[in-house]
Amino acid sequence: MKHFISKYVFIILGPLAAGLIWLFTDLDSTNPRVTLMAGLAIWMSVWWFTEAVHLAVTALIPFLLMPILGIADTKSVAQQYTDSIIFLFIGGFMLAFAIEKWHLHKRIAIRILSVVGTKPHHILLGVMLSAYIISNWISNTATTMMLFGAVMALINETDEFILGEKSKGRFAAAILLGLAFAATIGGMATPVGTPPNMYFFKAYKEAFPNLNDLNFLKWASIGFPLSGLFLFSTFLVLRFYYLQKKVTITQLDKHHFKNTYTRLGKWTYEEKWIALIFISCMLLWFTRSDIVFESFTFKGWNHLFANPKLVDDASVAILAALLLFLIPSKQHQGEALLEWDDAKKIRYDIILMFGSGFALAYGFDVSGLSDWLAQCLKSLKGIHIIFIISGICLIVTIISEFASNIASIQLAIPVMIALQKDLNLPPLLLMIPATFAASLGFMLPVATAANTIVFGTKRIDMKDMFKVGLILDVIGIVLITIFCYLYLS
Numbered sequence: 001m002k003h004f005i006s007k008y009v010f011i012i013l014g015p016l017a018a019g020l021i022w023l024f025t026d027l028d029s030t031n032p033r034v035t036l037m038a039g040l041a042i043w044m045s046v047w048w049f050t051e052a053v054h055l056a057v058t059a060l061i062p063f064l065l066m067p068i069l070g071i072a073d074t075k076s077v078a079q080q081y082t083d084s085i086i087f088l089f090i091g092g093f094m095l096a097f098a099i100e101k102w103h104l105h106k107r108i109a110i111r112i113l114s115v116v117g118t119k120p121h122h123i124l125l126g127v128m129l130s131a132y133i134i135s136n137w138i139s140n141t142a143t144t145m146m147l148f149g150a151v152m153a154l155i156n157e158t159d160e161f162i163l164g165e166k167s168k169g170r171f172a173a174a175i176l177l178g179l180a181f182a183a184t185i186g187g188m189a190t191p192v193g194t195p196p197n198m199y200f201f202k203a204y205k206e207a208f209p210n211l212n213d214l215n216f217l218k219w220a221s222i223g224f225p226l227s228g229l230f231l232f233s234t235f236l237v238l239r240f241y242y243l244q245k246k247v248t249i250t251q252l253d254k255h256h257f258k259n260t261y262t263r264l265g266k267w268t269y270e271e272k273w274i275a276l277i278f279i280s281c282m283l284l285w286f287t288r289s290d291i292v293f294e295s296f297t298f299k300g301w302n303h304l305f306a307n308p309k310l311v312d313d314a315s316v317a318i319l320a321a322l323l324l325f326l327i328p329s330k331q332h333q334g335e336a337l338l339e340w341d342d343a344k345k346i347r348y349d350i351i352l353m354f355g356s357g358f359a360l361a362y363g364f365d366v367s368g369l370s371d372w373l374a375q376c377l378k379s380l381k382g383i384h385i386i387f388i389i390s391g392i393c394l395i396v397t398i399i400s401e402f403a404s405n406i407a408s409i410q411l412a413i414p415v416m417i418a419l420q421k422d423l424n425l426p427p428l429l430l431m432i433p434a435t436f437a438a439s440l441g442f443m444l445p446v447a448t449a450a451n452t453i454v455f456g457t458k459r460i461d462m463k464d465m466f467k468v469g470l471i472l473d474v475i476g477i478v479l480i481t482i483f484c485y486l487y488l489s
């Protein structure tokens with residue numbers, strides 16, 4: 001009953017906060033749409049942060065209210081919900097479903113574990129590397145879900161070799177948090193690794209169509225070293241907190257995982273095809289646009305078309321998905337590698353979230369709210385850029401602990417665009433740190449779906465997660481600030 005009452009308190013609080021802004025404030029006397037859009041954004045923020053209703057329900061607000069409030073017409077708002085980046089997300093999920101269906105993820109994970117050995121910290125490193133590598137290309141949620149079964153089986157298999165219930169609990173918590181955190185960190189490395197990255201790419205190209213300083217390789221040149229160092233730091237924190245002189249695995253044969261991998265047998269026909277499509281997809285993403293070196297420029301394959309801008313990364317993802325539906329399976333006669341029944345698990349709520357973010361950013365622009373925010377942030381002039389970057393990271397990180405990472409970046413990016421115009425700084429210097437920081441939700445189970453999945457096992461103590469997560473948030477803010485300052489300023 002208490003939960004029911006508190007839920008409806010927050011449901012009412014959203015429109016109430018918006019109504020108070022509309023009635024008692026006037027942000028711009030020459031343009032009432034600024035105040036209207038601000039109230040709408042506050043309404044969505046309250047529902048996002050409190051999760052009073054499902055995130056997908058909140059995502060419908062711009063489509064309904066922006067035309068009613070006179071901010072934009074219905075057709076223009078609807079177009080934001082069908083952007084090409086949404087198809088990039090759909091294609092990526094299709095690929096994830098195929099990898100999961102034919103157990104390619106288990107082969108990759110066990111292969112890594114067979115190399116790293118049987119010591120507790122070696123197993124932790126193996127799990128984290130598995131999650132990190134896969135989540136470079138697939139969302140942290142999909143990665144965690146794909147590896148979750150294998151990791152739980154690993155924990156159950158090693159339980160009998162660990163002395164003491166406390167030690168078993170520490171080991172399980174370390175492995176599960178390692179899985180979730182590594183999946184989140186891995187998404188930082190590439191533009192397609194996590195929804196905030198994809199959202200940022202779309203928002204940046206819309207806001208700065210004349211700039212050609214952002215492509216897959218540009219992001220990866222920052223994302224891989226940053227995320228790699230962050231992954232190693234996270235491993236050290238988890239090892240020190242959970243495993244240092246506290247957990248010992250006895251009588252586990254060093255060849256255990258090698259034998260497990262051997263029992264998987266040879267690569268199946270289906271696994272080979274999916275691996276080929278997966279690798280081809282990565283190569284096509286990397287080489288679509290021009291790659292500029294000091295002495296020469298590698299021409300991207302998009303120049304094969306009359307207008308290179310007509311083809312983007314979403315085209316590659318949908319091509320991969322289409323091939324999965326067309327290539328026949330040998331094990332399941334009469335079926336393809338992927339059937340539509342397999343694809344029914346697609347996260348339509350996330351797709352709606354994407355669309356609402358684009359609509360929100362569009363509303364910030366057409367209403368004039370972005371320009372109004374720029375005027376409010378003039379006080380940052382004169383402050384050293386490294387403090388501006390760290391401040392941005394801190395604010396976005398705090399938001400991402402209470403809201404989803406996509407919701408966090410949807411709120412942050414319009415403000416970054418407005419701030420850039422006023423401070424006359426390179427757009428990437430503000431927007432990339434904010435995007436990275438949106439993935440720094442490590443303290444709370446609700447911060448990311450990956451955290452929620454592993455916390456649901458009831459093998460992780462809330463206070464421990466909070467302590468470890470706080471340390472990682474601080475490390476993340478420092479690393480992002482340093483890397484972005486060195487690479488982008």
